[in-house]
Amino acid sequence: MAPRRTSTCIVVLYTLLAVSIAQDTGASMAVKNVTLPGQHPSPDIVVQDLQRRVNVSITRREMLSYANDESTTSCLTGNPIDDCWRCDPNWHLNRQRLADCGIGFGQYALGGKGGRYYVVTDSSDNDAVNPRPGTLRWAVIQTEPLWIVFPTNMHIQLSQELIFNSFKTLDGRGANVHITGGGCITLQYITNVIIHNIHIHHCYQSGNTEIRSSPTHYGYRTKSDGDGVSVFGSRDIWIDHCSLSHCKDGLIDVIMGSTGITISNNLFSHHDEVMLLGHSDSYLPDSGMQVTIAFNHFGEKLVQRMPRCRRGYIHVVNNVYSRWEMYAIGGSGNPTINSQGNRYTAPANRNAKEVTKRVDTSEEHWREWNWRSEGDILVNGAFFVASGEGLELKYEKAYSVEPKSAGLIDQLTMNAGVLGSRSNKLGKWTDGDGNGEGGVDDGENDYGEDSDGSSMLSSMTLISSFLIVLLSFMFLCSSRDQILLL
Numbered sequence: 001m002a003p004r005r006t007s008t009c010i011v012v013l014y015t016l017l018a019v020s021i022a023q024d025t026g027a028s029m030a031v032k033n034v035t036l037p038g039q040h041p042s043p044d045i046v047v048q049d050l051q052r053r054v055n056v057s058i059t060r061r062e063m064l065s066y067a068n069d070e071s072t073t074s075c076l077t078g079n080p081i082d083d084c085w086r087c088d089p090n091w092h093l094n095r096q097r098l099a100d101c102g103i104g105f106g107q108y109a110l111g112g113k114g115g116r117y118y119v120v121t122d123s124s125d126n127d128a129v130n131p132r133p134g135t136l137r138w139a140v141i142q143t144e145p146l147w148i149v150f151p152t153n154m155h156i157q158l159s160q161e162l163i164f165n166s167f168k169t170l171d172g173r174g175a176n177v178h179i180t181g182g183g184c185i186t187l188q189y190i191t192n193v194i195i196h197n198i199h200i201h202h203c204y205q206s207g208n209t210e211i212r213s214s215p216t217h218y219g220y221r222t223k224s225d226g227d228g229v230s231v232f233g234s235r236d237i238w239i240d241h242c243s244l245s246h247c248k249d250g251l252i253d254v255i256m257g258s259t260g261i262t263i264s265n266n267l268f269s270h271h272d273e274v275m276l277l278g279h280s281d282s283y284l285p286d287s288g289m290q291v292t293i294a295f296n297h298f299g300e301k302l303v304q305r306m307p308r309c310r311r312g313y314i315h316v317v318n319n320v321y322s323r324w325e326m327y328a329i330g331g332s333g334n335p336t337i338n339s340q341g342n343r344y345t346a347p348a349n350r351n352a353k354e355v356t357k358r359v360d361t362s363e364e365h366w367r368e369w370n371w372r373s374e375g376d377i378l379v380n381g382a383f384f385v386a387s388g389e390g391l392e393l394k395y396e397k398a399y400s401v402e403p404k405s406a407g408l409i410d411q412l413t414m415n416a417g418v419l420g421s422r423s424n425k426l427g428k429w430t431d432g433d434g435n436g437e438g439g440v441d442d443g444e445n446d447y448g449e450d451s452d453g454s455s456m457l458s459s460m461t462l463i464s465s466f467l468i469v470l471l472s473f474m475f476l477c478s479s480r481d482q483i484l485l486l
Helices: 043-066 081-084 091-100 136-140 284-288 405-414 459-479
Strands: 018-023 029-035 116-119 146-149 154-158 168-170 176-180 183-187 190-198 200-205 211-213 217-221 229-232 235-240 243-245 250-255 258-265 267-269 271-273 274-277 290-294 302-304 309-310 313-317 331-332 336-340 343-345 356-358 371-374 375-381
Touching: 029 356, 043 081, 043 290, 043 336, 081 091, 091 168, 091 190, 136 146, 136 168, 136 274, 271 356, 331 336
Parallel strands: 116 146, 146 168, 154 176, 168 190, 176 200, 183 229, 190 235, 200 243, 229 250, 235 258, 243 267, 250 274, 258 290, 271 302, 274 309, 290 313, 309 331, 313 336, 331 356, 336 371, 343 375
Antiparallel strands: 018 029, 211 217
């Protein structure tokens, strides 16, 4: 039995709170802004660019349909992500083209682009400290860029958290890949990860054991939350065309200063607290969090948090909300929520018609928050409560391209979730003829079961803020392994 290693925790604060300092008449120091590595300086430009891409894809589809080119229009959906790669019948000869198809805040996620292909040949996960070559766990901890593929259908039952290293793509196209079990996927203090076409479900808590996180390091991990995907202090992350359900905690959580995130084309179902964005109302680095939520289908038996936001800038665009039990979009801590071209269908419960929920906050505080609804379709009595002083002026730039896509929402989200039909030619991962094993029917049932950001702080408050953050990370270091802030 290997001796237990005592892990060393390093907390790097030089990018934790990159602050703009100003002096007022009293010569006091003040925090004016929190900047994260990878944070876009003007999120409205990203919003505008995404809407322009959608409009270009829709226009292209319409123009080709007039020419009666059925072979081309049958693949075009107006969804700029899918149209980027799926219309090429030989897409499987260049799988890494997918990395060029991202949109929104996570569009710069490279994943394993430029790296070698790694084929998962062993679906077991028996040793979290010394994983065997051929397993998924061995691949994700490597330091080099890898494009990870699956030659056949697989069900990977995790024994513990699957801790990724940077520059990895999990590409499930061409196979029916299910990840379940202990901890599921953890993206902690890393960059450039793409997770595509994977079923992630029935994830439960695990931990209180040693787990390897790189070829040269393993350490003790405390009990995990049981999220489907946990994004913790990471950036440039893209989660696309996955199907998520039935997890212990959240299906996707983005916390602790993460930014540059896109969550697109996914199917969410059978869950209570779907998605949490932001660690806490008081955690200042999450003010720099930027997340795009696009073309997803929020489906059966969902209760709340689609998402629930703390701080940050959240762009929710062209999603379908089939229903909810409590609310769809919630928040606290003054997040900016920009809702464009979504379809919200309220439940029958007359007390749950509101799309939005300001969590544990009085109206005198939340009326200043910038929550905007533009071009949304509200069904069955659903209503969106917007807020924000000077809202029209603030969003004038972002809406110079009008969102006209809500009327085509079914077309844009028709392929949400894992792609699996043989007609999609999702065949072999290799550069072969694309007719490999692993195709699944679209209709199969996989699961079977039922304004403080701008306030001026005194120099004493500034010092206190740094001390609080430092103490918080010292506490985390005492209980979680490999705490590194990039």
